[in-house]
Each structure stands twice: as C-alpha cells, then as structure tokens.
Amino acid sequence: MTSLREAEEELAHALRTIEPHTRYAEVMAESAEGVRLRHDKESTDPVPAPRMRGAVFRAWSGSSWVETATTGLDSRSLNRAADGLVRAIAKAPGTLPPPGEPSTGDAEAATPVRESMFERSLVEHLEFAKTLFGWATSVPGIGNAIVNLGYARDERCFRSTAGARRFQTITRTSASIVPLAIENGRVEYDFLSHGGTGGREVLATLTEAKIREVALEAKALLATKAKAPTGSMTVLLDPGTAGTFAHESFGHGTEADQLVRDRSYLKPLLGQRLGPECLTLVDDGSMPGKWGSMFFDDEGHRSQRTVLVDHGVFREVLHDRETAAVMHRTPTGNARRADFLSRPFVRMTNTFVEPGEFTFDELVEEAKDGVILQSCTSGIEDPLGGNMQIKVKKGRRIEHGKVTEILPSMALSGKVLEVLASVRGASRSADFDMSPGFCGKGHTDLLPVSSGGPYLLARAVVGPA
Amino acid sequence: MSAPGSSADTAFRVAERLRGKVEAPWEVFGERLRRYEVHLNGGSVEMARGPIELEGFGLRVLRPVPSGLGVGFVATTGLGDEEVDRVRKAAEEFAPFGHSPAKAVVLPGSGGPGPASVESVDRALWERPEETLAEYVHALLEATGGRPEVVPSFGSVRVTLGEATLANSSGLERAYTQTLTDVEVAVKAFGGPEGAPPGEYWVNRRSRQLDPRGLREEAAEWAQRAQDARRAKAPPTGPQRILFPTDVMTDVMPSILGFRFSGAAELRHMTPKADSKVAADSVHLWDDGQFPFGLGTAPVDDEGTPSGRTRLVxxxxxxxxxxxxxxxxATGRPDSTGNGRRDSIDFAPWFHFTRAPAPVTTTIVLEPGKGGTDEEMIEAAGDGIWLGQLGYAFPDDISAAFGGEIRIGYRIRHGKLAEPIRGxxxxxxxxxxxxxxSILGSVSNLGSRSVLSGHLSAPTMQVENVTVAGDT
Structure with a gap:
C-alpha cells in the first residue's frame, strides 16, 4: 500500500494535469491508522482503526469550488480523480478569481511523542485497560465499567498550484472510563475522559483516585431520589460544561462562514461588549498537547490562537481563506476537513474560557442558591437563533452558599447572549481543564476538538434531561 | 421491483486471497461507494463534490480461545495482495486478545436460507445520479426560494450509491446495492414590521430516496416554522401532555431501544425482563429489517443472515x-435475528466496512393506533403541546434518558394548534x-398513520406528564 511520502510525486503530477484548467487547485492526501480498544466485564475488543488512505482534489472553477476524491494513492486512481475534477470545472464555468489568499511555502511538522503507543505491545495496552477497569469496579456496587483506549496517527500532505506544500503528522491518544451502577433494571453512570496529541504521556493523569471518585459518583446517582430542578436559576458550570458553552453555544456563531451566510446572531455584535470584564473566550489550534491541536489547517495556513471575546468584548471570528477575504481579515488557520472524504469548513480547534480570579468556594458562596452542572455529555449549536442547549450527566444543588445533594442529568438552555451577560465570575487557573471531544458541522463531518475552562458562574434555564 | 445488480467484487477478491490461509472462521465485508454532494449557500451552489470514490473491506476472524471466542477485526482501503496479507496477519494477531462471551459461531453458508427480497434502492438515483441530484437541488431551491422574507441559508444534499459484498469461510457470497441520501437545509425567516430577530428551521433527513415530489408543500411548512420561531415564546414549566410526531422521536427511539433491546444490553443486565411491562398497553414495537426503503433494510445483514422481523414489545x-x-x-439462543450490522444510529457515516458487526436495530416500527389524523389527535388532546423539533434529543442509551431544547413547538388549546413556543x-x-x-409507559394515544423517518416508522404519539422546563 503506497505511503503518503511515496505518493507525493504522483500527487504533484496529478495537480499539474489540473493546473491548465483552473486558476487555483490543491490536493490534500491523508493516511490514518491506529488502534481502538474497548473492554468491559463481558467482552474485550481490540480493533486496529481502519487504515484509510486517499486524496481529495479541490479547484476553483471560476464560479464555485469543485472537488473529487479517491481512496487510491496510485497514479491510476489519482489521475482518474484529477480527470473528474477537470470535468467538474468545465461544468461550472465562470470568470471570477479564486476567493482569498492561498497559503504558500513549504513546511513540515509532527506531534512530539514521548512514549509512543505504537511501540507498546497489545498485551501492554490490554493490561492498562484492565487496570483502569479494576480501579472502577473496586468500588462496591460497581459491577461493570466500560473502558475505551485509543491512539491514532494522522498524516496529511497538502500541495497547491500556488506552490504550497505542507506535511504534518498528528498523533492522538485518548482513554475514557464509564463505571456502571445497575440495580433492579435501573442503570446509572458517570464518566472520565482524557485525550490529547501525544503518546502514552497524555494519560499520565488517569489515577486510581480519580477513577474511584467517578465510580462513587455513578453509585450516588443510582441511589439518589432527588429530581432535577426546573426553571431559570443561578448555575455554576464545571470546566467541561463551561468549555461546551464556549464551543457549542458561542463558538459556532464565530465560524465566519456562518457570518458570511448571514446565519449568525453574532454578526451585528462584532466589536461590542457581550459580557463582563472577567470573560475571555479563545480558540487556539496551536496549543501543545491538546486534542484539537494541529500545525496547519487544510488550506495550508498555520493554526493559531484567536481571542474571540477579550475581557467581555467580542473581538474576532474564525476564518478560512474565503471568509477572511470577504471580511477583510487574514485566515486564522481554521479551515478543517474531517478527513479526505469530507469538504473543508471553518471549524474550531481547542476552545475555552480563560481562568478568572475567584476560588471555587467563593463562587459557591456567591451563588447562594442554584446548581452546579457537572460531567457535560454534549451540546448543540444554534448559530442563527442564539439559543443554547447543553446536557450534563449530573450536578449538585447549592443551598445557602453550600454544596448539598447530587442531582441527576439535566439540560441547560436559554439565550446565549443573556447567559454571557449574566456571567458573574470565573475560577482560577488551578481549576482549568480541557476535555476531548468530536464536533460536527450540522449533523456530519465529525472531527477532533477540545473545550474547557475554569468554573463559571452565570444564570440559565435548567431542566431534566 | 428488483434492485439493480452489483458489479462489485471487493469481498470476493479478498476472499480468494484468504482461502486456505486462515484456519479460524472468517468473513469479509466489502464496499464500493460513489458519492456526490451539492453544498448550498443561500440560493446558490457553493460547492459541487463528486465523484468521491471509496472502496475498502473489513476482515473478521473468529478464533476459539479458552475464555470464549476471540475476535480479530481489521479494515482498510488497500486492496492489493500485500495489504490483504497484512490485514489477515493483523486480524489473526488481534483475535486471541479479543474476547467475546460466545463459545462458537457458525457463519451462514451458501446452503442456508436465501436473502430476503427488499426495496432499498432509488432506481432513478442509481441510474442517473448526477442528473437526479441536480434535479432535486433545483426543485429544492425553487421550493425554498421565491418566498417573501424566507431564504435557504445553509444546506447540502449528499447521495451515495453503494455496492456491498460479503464472503466468508463457509462459502457464502452475497452482493447487493443500496442508495443513501442526506438532505440538510436551514430555512431562515426575516423581515417584517415588528423587527424581531431572524428565525430558522433546520431540517436533517437521511433516507434511501431522493424524491422532489411534495417539496413545495414541505418547504411551505419549513418557512412557516421559521417565521413562527421569530415570535415564539417560552413554554410553560411543569408536566405537560405532549404530542410527539415521528420526526422528533426518530432521534430518540432507535438509539435508545436499539441498545436497550439488544443482546449486548441483555448480557450486561440492561434489558427489561422478558414479559415485564415496559410500555402502555397500546404500544407494539418491532424491529423490521425488510421495511421498504428503511435505512437498515438489506437482503441480508452484515454477517449474511437474511433480514427479518423481531417483535420487541x-x-x-x-x-x-x-x-x-x-x-x-452468548445468550444461549440458536439464531441471529438478522441484526448483525456495521452501522450505528447516531452520527452514522455513509460507509460501514470500517466497523465490525454488532447487534444494531434496522427500522424500529411502532404500530399505529386508532387516534386518527394529526388534526384529530390535536382535537382529542384538548390542551397540551405539539412538539415540532428539539435542538437535539441527546438520547442516552445506557440510562434511556433523553432531553433537549424546544426549537419549535405549538401550544394546543381547546383542540387546536395555538401560539408557537421555543426555548x-x-x-x-x-x-x-x-x-x-417513563415516556413509553405514559403513551395515551397513537395516530392511525405511520411515517418513516430515519430508523423509525411510527405514528404521532401522545404522552402524558412529560417534564417541561420553561423560561420562568
């Protein structure tokens, strides 16, 4: 099977056959492989992640972008895809210049890996998974736990008729543990999830104490008779929930393609104050070691730190080359493809709330009465409507400035701008944490992102979920 | 009408290379796919994609080990002899470390029951993919455009033509064709003297057909909902009578029931006990692998077992x-129910060869009741809420809980739809x-007409005492 390095000449040749028919064309070729391992009481499934190799060609036809893709990296497959692209260019003729500035120059980069998962044996990975399982099930009442362990290497080579060449290798490692508490047909769980770019060192913070704590939480969730509260109330978002708020609720509205489409409620608010001085929101694809990090985007631009909200003021949005041109900005390195089979969109990378000055205890005291929202499972965007929806697996009631009983799963909703304006404080950097996840554009095109922050005190609508 | 034949031989070529080289039982699932996409920006085409050509296979080796059955699964897009040999070695190497609770599995052979006759191909799309896609996009833009104060703001139409092949060490060889379509459209409403912010209705629909008939009527409803979203108010807080149309429950029922009513859940003590009460008396549920144009419909499942029907409730x-x-x-039963499938319900990709088979639902069928049309259901409900759309239902297949933000709904007052609600x-x-x-335990009325939406065929469902948290 042809490697990406071996295929480079063929990629360049295929691109040259397209060049006479367009003012700009590019190719992104990819090779991905890894291993996923799932273990619980009933089964163990170690599975090599599918070895996916292929290339996608994109060209400007004069009126729109056109693309073709193929799984083969041999000259026959690549030339067939290139021929298909030439035909597609002819079907959408026009005289407009390609939008925005292309990347240029030649660069390579690879994730620094201290302890490669690829160099460890499968037996070692299985033993590690069983150790995590053992820690979770050592808690009385936790009869089973789902352990997932995964590592992957994603090589991408980008070349364009503007002379750009990029070659990057991203290595990602992750693990999750889901202790299950089951009794008389009722099932409850909590979870712990770690992941980042790098090797085994990414998982060094998975300790027995943390996993036992999560297992105890699953047991407490099964035992509780408490009901989730309903209505508008003071909420204290844990770092994972604050991050999901930054990503899903706010971040999707800062993807500039949504602004260009007139599909973001944030468009008229650029430059305005949206929250208090203590609120700063950032997207940063260049953060070392984070799950959503990369060196270059899929248009060849370097990833970077972009401050979206700076001390309460909405300063910047995320761009690809086209939106940057429309909005008279520079690309921010956020044009991402889920893989070589998917088109590029403006996407987030690592999105977070910057830490503030309060301690956790001070925020609880400030809250007086309300809920802490913990173990965020998911969220969804509403870029035009500006509503928010986040689901958490559990929470804690706050009564008279003290943390009291555990609460079952809840959904958080409300208007994003109202929640931003209601922010009363963020906790210190000691609480800052980021969680790995996958994000879709609409309902498809999932790719790795991370989100996080400190504890964030605000007001929102809460209900059961 | 019979499905078009497949000329693909992906799995057969790989199987040829494997025969005589693997001692343990094995199976190969191959796919050859062509995909075409049109992405929209407002009323114009932003990007045309295709053909996107994908071919690959997954090899599963089932090797008895002291603790049960070892399973090795490897998938690749490489089809050369060298890559097939690498995959074989990797699957054999992984098999002893994979543990399943089954003792032994007999793979379906060529002498077993034949494949079911099913409908899973849009013939027009199969024969003229680019033209059919272009005609649909034209009809979609015509239906959503030309309306005052409403525009399509975002969307894509994606079609996949698939040829699946399956071969195993028992001599089975099967091939069949399928079509898959994904339509995503956001309709934005704006303008008007009141100056309210824009509203949006977002449609995500996966099916096997691309039929432009009825788009104009549907687009009118989308436009109305987008307009209504602008003036909608928050719902009341507290337990409410809710009418769930199929388009809402399709994000909930297949995901949760697909796991909780599976052998995988039973092994983990998560299924309800046999014959125990899990729903209201009026609820009858099936899994139907032969449902016409169902997303899980195929002549055989991904292990070669002919598709069938399973009564769940x-x-x-x-x-x-x-x-x-x-x-x-593993559960001591003689036969598979034909649910050995390689797709998943949530965020499902358009190719399947990269996943090993697992018990996955095909189409969940909720039998219709006697509640009549939607209008008659609303009239009979008297008061309550018609739920138009949840932002996302967040189905949790472990706890069986779901919940989300109301993107659009309507109060039902005195047997008629009244003001819109949102939030x-x-x-x-x-x-x-x-x-x-529970939701299924609180069903109080079922409509008389079923609708197929995603992995669910169901009528409108009326449920009592559903918890709603409004903006109070």
Missing amino acids: KSGEMGAVMLDLIHAS GTLGGVLIAAPGDP
Missing part, C-alpha cells in the same frame, strides 16, 4: 431482543424500571 410487554451471531451464541427543555426516560415513570 407486544401490548406493552417485553418480547425478544435483537441479536447478531455472537450475541445469539426551555423537555425530557424524560423512554423506558424505565418497573414502577418508575
């Missing part, structure tokens, strides 16, 4: 569970432990 009582070969063996959250537990409240 009868008169509210738990029936059978869905099984693949491994879970049939707040709505949620519940789909199936619960005996004695605990």
Whole structure:
C-alpha cells in the first residue's frame, strides 16, 4: 500500500494535469491508522482503526469550488480523480478569481511523542485497560465499567498550484472510563475522559483516585431520589460544561462562514461588549498537547490562537481563506476537513474560557442558591437563533452558599447572549481543564476538538434531561 | 421491483486471497461507494463534490480461545495482495486478545436460507445520479426560494450509491446495492414590521430516496416554522401532555431501544425482563429489517443472515431482543435475528466496512393506533403541546434518558394548534424500571398513520406528564 511520502510525486503530477484548467487547485492526501480498544466485564475488543488512505482534489472553477476524491494513492486512481475534477470545472464555468489568499511555502511538522503507543505491545495496552477497569469496579456496587483506549496517527500532505506544500503528522491518544451502577433494571453512570496529541504521556493523569471518585459518583446517582430542578436559576458550570458553552453555544456563531451566510446572531455584535470584564473566550489550534491541536489547517495556513471575546468584548471570528477575504481579515488557520472524504469548513480547534480570579468556594458562596452542572455529555449549536442547549450527566444543588445533594442529568438552555451577560465570575487557573471531544458541522463531518475552562458562574434555564 | 445488480467484487477478491490461509472462521465485508454532494449557500451552489470514490473491506476472524471466542477485526482501503496479507496477519494477531462471551459461531453458508427480497434502492438515483441530484437541488431551491422574507441559508444534499459484498469461510457470497441520501437545509425567516430577530428551521433527513415530489408543500411548512420561531415564546414549566410526531422521536427511539433491546444490553443486565411491562398497553414495537426503503433494510445483514422481523414489545410487554451471531451464541439462543450490522444510529457515516458487526436495530416500527389524523389527535388532546423539533434529543442509551431544547413547538388549546413556543427543555426516560415513570409507559394515544423517518416508522404519539422546563 503506497505511503503518503511515496505518493507525493504522483500527487504533484496529478495537480499539474489540473493546473491548465483552473486558476487555483490543491490536493490534500491523508493516511490514518491506529488502534481502538474497548473492554468491559463481558467482552474485550481490540480493533486496529481502519487504515484509510486517499486524496481529495479541490479547484476553483471560476464560479464555485469543485472537488473529487479517491481512496487510491496510485497514479491510476489519482489521475482518474484529477480527470473528474477537470470535468467538474468545465461544468461550472465562470470568470471570477479564486476567493482569498492561498497559503504558500513549504513546511513540515509532527506531534512530539514521548512514549509512543505504537511501540507498546497489545498485551501492554490490554493490561492498562484492565487496570483502569479494576480501579472502577473496586468500588462496591460497581459491577461493570466500560473502558475505551485509543491512539491514532494522522498524516496529511497538502500541495497547491500556488506552490504550497505542507506535511504534518498528528498523533492522538485518548482513554475514557464509564463505571456502571445497575440495580433492579435501573442503570446509572458517570464518566472520565482524557485525550490529547501525544503518546502514552497524555494519560499520565488517569489515577486510581480519580477513577474511584467517578465510580462513587455513578453509585450516588443510582441511589439518589432527588429530581432535577426546573426553571431559570443561578448555575455554576464545571470546566467541561463551561468549555461546551464556549464551543457549542458561542463558538459556532464565530465560524465566519456562518457570518458570511448571514446565519449568525453574532454578526451585528462584532466589536461590542457581550459580557463582563472577567470573560475571555479563545480558540487556539496551536496549543501543545491538546486534542484539537494541529500545525496547519487544510488550506495550508498555520493554526493559531484567536481571542474571540477579550475581557467581555467580542473581538474576532474564525476564518478560512474565503471568509477572511470577504471580511477583510487574514485566515486564522481554521479551515478543517474531517478527513479526505469530507469538504473543508471553518471549524474550531481547542476552545475555552480563560481562568478568572475567584476560588471555587467563593463562587459557591456567591451563588447562594442554584446548581452546579457537572460531567457535560454534549451540546448543540444554534448559530442563527442564539439559543443554547447543553446536557450534563449530573450536578449538585447549592443551598445557602453550600454544596448539598447530587442531582441527576439535566439540560441547560436559554439565550446565549443573556447567559454571557449574566456571567458573574470565573475560577482560577488551578481549576482549568480541557476535555476531548468530536464536533460536527450540522449533523456530519465529525472531527477532533477540545473545550474547557475554569468554573463559571452565570444564570440559565435548567431542566431534566 | 428488483434492485439493480452489483458489479462489485471487493469481498470476493479478498476472499480468494484468504482461502486456505486462515484456519479460524472468517468473513469479509466489502464496499464500493460513489458519492456526490451539492453544498448550498443561500440560493446558490457553493460547492459541487463528486465523484468521491471509496472502496475498502473489513476482515473478521473468529478464533476459539479458552475464555470464549476471540475476535480479530481489521479494515482498510488497500486492496492489493500485500495489504490483504497484512490485514489477515493483523486480524489473526488481534483475535486471541479479543474476547467475546460466545463459545462458537457458525457463519451462514451458501446452503442456508436465501436473502430476503427488499426495496432499498432509488432506481432513478442509481441510474442517473448526477442528473437526479441536480434535479432535486433545483426543485429544492425553487421550493425554498421565491418566498417573501424566507431564504435557504445553509444546506447540502449528499447521495451515495453503494455496492456491498460479503464472503466468508463457509462459502457464502452475497452482493447487493443500496442508495443513501442526506438532505440538510436551514430555512431562515426575516423581515417584517415588528423587527424581531431572524428565525430558522433546520431540517436533517437521511433516507434511501431522493424524491422532489411534495417539496413545495414541505418547504411551505419549513418557512412557516421559521417565521413562527421569530415570535415564539417560552413554554410553560411543569408536566405537560405532549404530542410527539415521528420526526422528533426518530432521534430518540432507535438509539435508545436499539441498545436497550439488544443482546449486548441483555448480557450486561440492561434489558427489561422478558414479559415485564415496559410500555402502555397500546404500544407494539418491532424491529423490521425488510421495511421498504428503511435505512437498515438489506437482503441480508452484515454477517449474511437474511433480514427479518423481531417483535420487541407486544401490548406493552417485553418480547425478544435483537441479536447478531455472537450475541445469539452468548445468550444461549440458536439464531441471529438478522441484526448483525456495521452501522450505528447516531452520527452514522455513509460507509460501514470500517466497523465490525454488532447487534444494531434496522427500522424500529411502532404500530399505529386508532387516534386518527394529526388534526384529530390535536382535537382529542384538548390542551397540551405539539412538539415540532428539539435542538437535539441527546438520547442516552445506557440510562434511556433523553432531553433537549424546544426549537419549535405549538401550544394546543381547546383542540387546536395555538401560539408557537421555543426555548426551555423537555425530557424524560423512554423506558424505565418497573414502577418508575417513563415516556413509553405514559403513551395515551397513537395516530392511525405511520411515517418513516430515519430508523423509525411510527405514528404521532401522545404522552402524558412529560417534564417541561420553561423560561420562568
């Protein structure tokens, strides 16, 4: 099977056959492989992640972008895809210049890996998974736990008729543990999830104490008779929930393609104050070691730190080359493809709330009465409507400035701008944490992102979920 | 009408290379796919993609080990001899470390029952993919455009032509064709003297057909909902009578029931006990692998077992569970129910060869009741909420809970749809432990007409005492 390095000449040749028919064309070729391992009481499934190799060609036809893709990296497959692209260019003729500035120059980069998962044996990975399982099930009442362990290497080579060449290798490692508490047909769980770019060192913070704590939480969730509260109330978002708020609720509205489409409620608010001085929101694809990090985007631009909200003021949005041109900005390195089979969109990378000055205890005291929202499972965007929806697996009631009983799963909703304006404080950097996840554009095109922050005190609508 | 034949031989070529080289039972699932996409920006085409050509296979080796059955699974897009040999070695190397509770599995052979006759191909799309896609996009833009104060703001139409092949060490060889379509459209409403912010209605629809008939009427409804979203108010807080149309429950029922009524859940003590009460008396549920144009419909499942029907719930009582070969063996049953599938319900990709088979639902069928049309259901409900759309239902297949933000709904007052609602959250537990409240246990009326939406065929469902948290 042809490697990406071996295929480079063929990629360049295929691109040259397209060049006479367009003012700009590019190719992104990819090779991905890894291993996923799932273990619980009933089964163990170690599975090599599918070895996916292929290339996608994109060209400007004069009126729109056109693309073709193929799984083969041999000259026959690549030339067939290139021929298909030439035909597609002819079907959408026009005289407009390609939008925005292309990347240029030649660069390579690879994730620094201290302890490669690829160099460890499968037996070692299985033993590690069983150790995590053992820690979770050592808690009385936790009869089973789902352990997932995964590592992957994603090589991408980008070349364009503007002379750009990029070659990057991203290595990602992750693990999750889901202790299950089951009794008389009722099932409850909590979870712990770690992941980042790098090797085994990414998982060094998975300790027995943390996993036992999560297992105890699953047991407490099964035992509780408490009901989730309903209505508008003071909420204290844990770092994972604050991050999901930054990503899903706010971040999707800062993807500039949504602004260009007139599909973001944030468009008229650029430059305005949206929250208090203590609120700063950032997207940063260049953060070392984070799950959503990369060196270059899929248009060849370097990833970077972009401050979206700076001390309460909405300063910047995320761009690809086209939106940057429309909005008279520079690309921010956020044009991402889920893989070589998917088109590029403006996407987030690592999105977070910057830490503030309060301690956790001070925020609880400030809250007086309300809920802490913990173990965020998911969220969804509403870029035009500006509503928010986040689901958490559990929470804690706050009564008279003290943390009291555990609460079952809840959904958080409300208007994003109202929640931003209601922010009363963020906790210190000691609480800052980021969680790995996958994000879709609409309902498809999932790719790795991370989100996080400190504890964030605000007001929102809460209900059961 | 019979499906078009497949000329693909992906799995057969790989099987040829494997025969005589693998001692343990094995199976190869191959796919050859062509995909075409049109992405929209407002009323114009932003990007045309295709053909996107993908071919690959997954090899599963089932090797008996002291603790049960070892399973090795490897997938690749490489089809050369060298890559097939690498995959074989990797699958054999991984098999002893994979542990399933099954003792032994007998793979379906060429002498077993033949494949079911099913409908899963849009013939027009198969024969003229680019033209059919272009015609549909034209019809979509025509239907959504030309309306005052409403525009399509975002969207894509994606079609996939698939040729699946399956071969195993028992001599089975199967090939069949399928079509898959994904339509995503956001319709934005704006303008008007009141100056309210824009509203949006967002449609995500996966099916096997691309039929432009009826788009104009549908687009009118989308436009109305987008307009209504602008003036909608938050719902009331508290327990409410809710009417769930199929388009809403398709994000909930297949995901949760697909796992909780499966052999995988039974092994983990998560299925309701046989014959126990899990739903109201009026609830009858099936899994139907032969449902016409169902997303899980195929002549055979992805292990080669002919597709069939499994009764999950009868008169509210738990029936059978869905099984693949491994879970049939592990739970002491003689046969798979034809649910050995390689797709997943949530965020499902358009190719399947990269996943090993697992017990996965095909189409969940909720039998219709006697509640009549939607209008008659609304009239009979008297007061309550018609739920138009949840932002996302967040189905949790472990706890069986779901819940999300109401993107659009309508109050029902005095038997008629009244003002629109939006915001707040709505949620519940789909199936619960005996004695605990649940959505299926609180069904009080079912419509007379079923609609196929995603992996669910169901009528409109009326449920009592659903928890709603409004903006109060």
